[in-house]
Amino acid sequence: MKKTHFLGDLFFTQRFFLSWGALVILFLFSYFLPLLFIFTKAAFVFLLILSLVDYALLFFTNSKLHLHRVVPDLLSNGDDNKIQLIIQSTYNIPLQSMIIDELPLQFQKRDFAIHKSLLALSKNELHYHVKPTQRGVYLFGNIHTYISSRLQLVQKRFTAIQEHTVSVYPSFLQLRKFQIRSIPNQQAQSGGRIRYRRGMSTEFDHVKEYTRGDDARTINWKASARKNELMVNAFMDEKSQQIFCILDMGRLMKMPFDNLTLLDYSINAALMFSYVALQKEDKIGLLTFNEKTNDFLKPSKSKKQFNAILETLYKQQTQFKESNIADVHQVLLKRAGQRSLLLFFTNFETYTGFERQLPYLLALNQKHLLCIIFFENTEVSSLHEKTGNQLEDIYIKTIADKFLYEKKMIVKELQKKGILVIYTAPQKLSISVVNTYLELKAKQII
Numbered sequence: 001m002k003k004t005h006f007l008g009d010l011f012f013t014q015r016f017f018l019s020w021g022a023l024v025i026l027f028l029f030s031y032f033l034p035l036l037f038i039f040t041k042a043a044f045v046f047l048l049i050l051s052l053v054d055y056a057l058l059f060f061t062n063s064k065l066h067l068h069r070v071v072p073d074l075l076s077n078g079d080d081n082k083i084q085l086i087i088q089s090t091y092n093i094p095l096q097s098m099i100i101d102e103l104p105l106q107f108q109k110r111d112f113a114i115h116k117s118l119l120a121l122s123k124n125e126l127h128y129h130v131k132p133t134q135r136g137v138y139l140f141g142n143i144h145t146y147i148s149s150r151l152q153l154v155q156k157r158f159t160a161i162q163e164h165t166v167s168v169y170p171s172f173l174q175l176r177k178f179q180i181r182s183i184p185n186q187q188a189q190s191g192g193r194i195r196y197r198r199g200m201s202t203e204f205d206h207v208k209e210y211t212r213g214d215d216a217r218t219i220n221w222k223a224s225a226r227k228n229e230l231m232v233n234a235f236m237d238e239k240s241q242q243i244f245c246i247l248d249m250g251r252l253m254k255m256p257f258d259n260l261t262l263l264d265y266s267i268n269a270a271l272m273f274s275y276v277a278l279q280k281e282d283k284i285g286l287l288t289f290n291e292k293t294n295d296f297l298k299p300s301k302s303k304k305q306f307n308a309i310l311e312t313l314y315k316q317q318t319q320f321k322e323s324n325i326a327d328v329h330q331v332l333l334k335r336a337g338q339r340s341l342l343l344f345f346t347n348f349e350t351y352t353g354f355e356r357q358l359p360y361l362l363a364l365n366q367k368h369l370l371c372i373i374f375f376e377n378t379e380v381s382s383l384h385e386k387t388g389n390q391l392e393d394i395y396i397k398t399i400a401d402k403f404l405y406e407k408k409m410i411v412k413e414l415q416k417k418g419i420l421v422i423y424t425a426p427q428k429l430s431i432s433v434v435n436t437y438l439e440l441k442a443k444q445i446i
Contacts, residue, residue: 001066002142002159006059009157011146016153019047054151063091067143067160069101075138075166076173078260078268080129087116087145088123095147098155099126102141106134118147132168133259135267135314140164170313171268174430175275208234241441242283242299242338245270245309248346249290249316250323255347255377257426262375266345267313269373269430273343274309276434280441285340286312291321293331299340325360332364341440342370343433349377351406354413362417369445371420373433378425380404 023044030037070084089095099114107130114126132138143160207223210230223231247253247270253263274284278301285299286309295312297305323346332342342364348354364370383400386393407423414421420440424432 001064002161004059004156004158009159010055010059011155011157013148013152013155016051019153023047050151051153054149054153057093057149057151058147058154058156061091063089065089065091065097065145065147065158067099067145067158067162069140069143069160069162069164071140071164071166073166074172075130075132075168076171077132077135077168077264078171079173080131081173082127082129085114085126085128085143086123087118087126089118090121091118091147092120093149094119095149096152097148098146100144100146101128102143103130104138104140106132106136106138133264134261135168135170135264135316138166138168140166167314169310170264170271171430172271172310174268174272206234207231240281240283240301242285242336242340243277244285244287244299244332244336244340244342245274246328246342246344246346247286247288247313247316248323248344249288249294249318250346251318251320252323252347252349252353253345254318254320257375257378260426261318262347262426263316263318265375265426265429266373267316269433270343270345271310271313272430273433273437274306277437278303278306284309285336287328287331288312288316289323289325289328290319291324291327293327296331296335298335323357325357325364329360329363332368336368340368341437342368343373343437344370345373347374348407348410349403351409354410358413358417361414361419365417365419369420369440371422371436371440372414373422373424373429374410375429376407376423376425377403378427 023040026036026040026043030040066086066088068086070086072081075081083101085099085101087097087099095118097116097118099116101112101114103109103112114128116124116126118124141163143162145158145160146155147158148155207220208231210219210232214232218232218235220231220233247263247266249263253261253266255262257265270286274286277284281301283299283301284305286295286297287293288295295316297308297312332340344361344364348357361370361372380400380403383396384404386397388394388397411421411423420436422432422436
């Protein structure tokens with residue numbers, strides 16, 4: 001706690017200035033009404049005594065105010081994070097307080113204040129919420145508290161040295177908000193039709209006798225020779241599929257919606273999806289790119305993989321160059337190995353820009369199961385809903401309709417080429433990605 005001064009930490013309230021201002025006016029009227037001068041002098045003495053008493057109650061005492069801020073080790077980007085303030089008063093009188101916490105510059109809140117009544121010899125716990133909209137390092141400053149007695153003529157300032165640095169990570173609080181069901185598909189258990197899955201399982205289980213209908217390619221000739229009868233290798237279904245989250249960090253992902261960029265929405269969704277997929281024992285990998293491939297995490301289902309993904313996503317930033325999907329194709333061709341599910345977070349605003357990237361997307365879909373995830377422009381959609389009779393309104397609505405039409409054309413073209421598509425509003429991205437993954441998992445398409 002910073003040491004207080006008798007004058008440096010003295011402040012006057014609005015009531016003080018109004019009272020003394022009214023007294024000045026009375027003195028002016030006393031010039032014209034001499035009888036009023038006697039009452040004015042008495043009011044002056046009375047107000048002066050009240051001000052001195054109020055000053056003495058706050059400053060001429062050994063009582064103090066203790067303040068402490070409790071901040072989480074990490075803040076979750078795009079979510080409401082709870083900040084706690086603990087205030088302990090050793091004053092023997094009740095107080096009125098105004099608490100000003102120096103929030104990080106990123107919040108741009110210059111009028112933040114909490115008003116609280118403090119009882120005598122009391123301990124109070126307050127809390128407020130902050131919602132960061134960008135990842136990085138945030139610096140909390142000192143806490144200033146201005147207290148006054150019931151007279152509320154003067155104030156005393158207490159300053160707590162509480163500078164604290166905290167990092168804002170991708171939205172890990174979403175993991176607590178959404179409880180994802182991990183129950184197997186009931187339709188499959190009851191004999192419902194399961195879609196055909198490409199390829200075959202290669203995870204060996206045991207050797208058994210050949211029965212009619214077994215695949216001849218699984219015959220174990222050595223075991224057959226020993227037993228003098230046909231024996232085949234039995235395999236069990238592979239539970240660990242290989243999945244890549246591919247994040248585009250090009251200029252189109254810098255578009256903001258509700259103060260969060262499309263890249264931040266993608267990062268939050270990728271983080272939540274990775275958590276769910278690791279619970280399903282799938283191998284999760286990560287690839288980020290813009291004009292070239294930046295970060296590559298090899299797929300893994302270990303418990304450390306989630307922290308590695310979190311640390312990698314924390315430092316990602318958008319660039320202003322055009323994204324190079326051709327480089328992504330080359331990297332996956334060399335390093336992906338087996339067939340994988342590719343969750344490709346990107347964005348297309350025009351059909352022309354989409355056509356330039358389509359050949360590389362088709363090449364990725366030939367070897368892997370590609371799922372393109374791009375965004376509905378909610379601002380353009382709101383313009384589409386508006387009606388107006390003015391020429392300018394009609395022009396704006398026509399342009400909005402053109403952009404929406406091109407988005408729908410992109411979706412249809414991807415579906416026609418056999419590529420999975422998730423076209424969603426940014427705010428619904430996380431739950432849409434997870435639900436699509438669970439659906440693919442249930443149908444055994446992966």
